[in-house]
Amino acid sequence: MTLRSALRGWLYVTPLLLVLVPFFVAPILVVLAASFMETDGFGGIIPTFTLANYAGVFTAPLTFNLYLETIKFTLFTWAFSAFIGFWIAYFLVFHVRNQLIAIGLFLVCTVPFWTSNIIRMISWIPLLGKEGLVNSTLIGIGVIDQPLEFLLFSSFAVIVAYVHQLTIFMVVPIFNAMARIDKRLIEAARDNGASRFDVVRLLVLPLSKSGIALGSIFVLSIVMGDFFVVKVMSGGGSASVVGAFYEDIAVLQYPPAAASAIVLTTALMLLVALILRTVDIRKEIAR
């Protein structure tokens, strides 16, 4: 590699770094620094060094519950979105024979990604509410005579909203991975007597692993970093890690919030790094 090509590479990524350093690296360092300082109780920060904020995070019984709750939402959302995403992608790649139709249907799935998440979340209210469409329909046809209370402002509603928003993040990478599977491979397996189920289990699933990994990174990082879906859809019944330190900020308690933020960010980054070990996403995307 010549010095010139190295310089050229760095020259072209300079604008990217000019954004990422002040708006990603620096903010994380600021939060890290703030997490070791003391609050003066009025929104100010006293520049000292203390581990009290971290001690607070790790000893509070609330922390454990918050993480448990967040992990619960993350796992449910991940499982549902991966399952639905896998079969939607499978249908589009292996069952739709006309390629133009496949791309058209794929577009239909992706359009909501480019619209507002908050709007898509609140759009469940007229459906799941106490007098919502689901309840009134069920009462109307006589299945139930009392409205189901668990539909809205509950953990159920939170998971519905997450799966609604995030399944797209599974569909796209899995679709991409599956579209690259050589169709002759599947025919060969079928000719040699593999059942359709075996083809999915032994061929398609392993070969779309990279897509599932990529989708998982998106889903995990979004759910773990989110707070407004939990806040609105649980109706205050559930909390999340991010939601908790958002409350701290609202009362100007920056250092304890910063400590909690650092713990969460570290946990999330470790999890993402773990997934990245199983897949070289750079090669995956450029393939």
Place this chain on the structure above:
Amino acid sequence: MTAQPLAVPLRRGGGIARPARRPWTFYVLATAFALYVLGLYGPMVCIYILSFQDIRGGLVFPMKGLSLHWFVDLFTQARTGDVKGSFDRSIRLAVVVTVITVVVSFMAGLAFRRRFPGDTAVFYLMIGSLVAPGLVLGIGVGLGFTFLGLEASWYTSALGAQLSWTLPFGVLVMFAVMSRFNTAWDEAARDLGATPWQTIRLVMIPILAPGLVAVALFGFTLSYDEFARSLQTAGPLNTLPLEIWSMTLNVTSPSLYALGTVTTVLSFLIIGASLGAIVLLQRRRARRRPAG
């Protein structure tokens, strides 16, 4: 989001060459797909319909009357906040974010075509920026601005915070786009005496134009709908998603749905214009291709 629809690898020969009879799994999965699409769009359609009620309207069905009352209410009532101003700010911010995202992602895409020392570090820095919790970055940017004595505003701190989210997306899309660009093409241009700038302007940009439109679509819509990173960085004036957020907490009238309808219409216009531009660019290219 690694692939915009148009970078999807083309399946030649179309599907599995098996006897024409469709297996039973096709019908099961087709039904599942239909239900998925219904679940995807159904709720959104409900709030668009409900936003057209008249003054008696509530948050749930049945529909009460038919009028544009809540749209007028949205833009005239002080109770619902400064919707018009936030709309205006969000669109201007999204335009700036789009321009920066396209230019910077394109340059980064050029850089990553060849390996250079430290490229992996830059790549993972970008992934980190993508997966970091938005609110954490927002707090960091907000505190940093306070520390430096700068005032947070939507066109400085929020702009930067949003770019830390749109740029990684843009560069990832650029990766997928660039991988379909044959290096022989720009080598040929250079061999024929083109300067590096001429190669980019006359060879690469025209060929990559549909991909660049896709990057622009990501830049605009991700900024226009961005919430978590803007929350602590937008300063005293709200952007549209922040306005919607504060409305979800204290407005319990169909105004909220009317706002949902208005912002979705704009999103759809942008998506439609982008996809239209991509199709147009590709058609023009197909026409130019010599026969044979």
